[in-house]
Amino acid sequence: MNINIYFIIGAIAVVFIVYMIVLQSMMKKRKQQQLAKFSSKTPLTDEQKRALVFGAILSYTRGEKILDTIPDRRLDEYAYGLSRQWEVTNTEEAKQTIANLLNLKRSMEFEVVLRLSSPELSQIQERIAKGLKLDLSTVAQTKSAYAWDTCRAVSLAKWCYWVGHITEQEAWDYINQAADKGSELGENWTDYTVSFLLGRTIQGFDLDDVIIEAEQLVNGKGPSMRKIDGTDAYLRFPFKN
DSSP states (O other): HHHHHHHHHHHHHHHHHHHHHHHOOOOOHHHHHGGGGTOOOOOOOOHHHHHHHTOOOOOOHTTTOOOOOOOOOOHHHHHHHIIIOOOOSOOOOOOHHHHHHHTTTTTTGHHHHHHHHHSSHHHHHHHHHHHHHHHHHHHHTTTOOOOHHHHHHHHHHHHHHHHSSSOOOOHHHHHHHHOOOHHHHHHHHHHHHHHHHHHHHTTTGGGGGGHHHHHHHTTTTOTTOOOOOOHHHHHSOOOOO
16 A cells, blocks of 8 residues: 555656656747847947946846846746836836836935935945945935936836837837936946935835845956856946947
8 A cells, every 4th residue: 555655656756747847848948939039139339238237237136138138038027027016018008117217207206315314314325335345425425316217217128128018129219318317317337326226225125135236336346156248347338428
């Protein structure tokens, strides 16, 4: 009786393993089919790469290519994220959400908080300074969270293009607008990064989720164990044209 149970358990385990192998193979094939249309794109110009740097923090923390617009995950993952986190499921919603970011709709709500001294703001600034390995005085110079919106606009434009909510040209138009606004409002890449982190933290997200990658970008040094293309982007591309 016990031997039969072992045989049954073993058979179930074998079936499960085979199922997982087949499922993984199907998912891999589906991913390849989804991403095939992006693989033959013309290499990006330096100006296009520079524009993408304005979304580098989010790209890096999400494991996406920093200096390219080619996705490396299944597109349904991006569609799910857009629907769940952004409530974006179609072209109209995509364009409206990106427009709100480019108009700094969210970050402008933080202006009063950033221009008035408070123990809470001081604590956030101290944590950012420590995480980025900067002097507190440098962090305190940033008085706007503009980059919280412009950085997300770059990422959202890419994601919406990948899932088909907007065209490639529309995505680049949005990305360039975000880069233009970011460089207009900011002083340099350090100011831009601090601005992003201020907005993200004030909105309630955990600083620890992005601070390591942000520090590596600011200092132009990626992880010591492996080389990641684009972690030196702040050194390679000017903040202002």
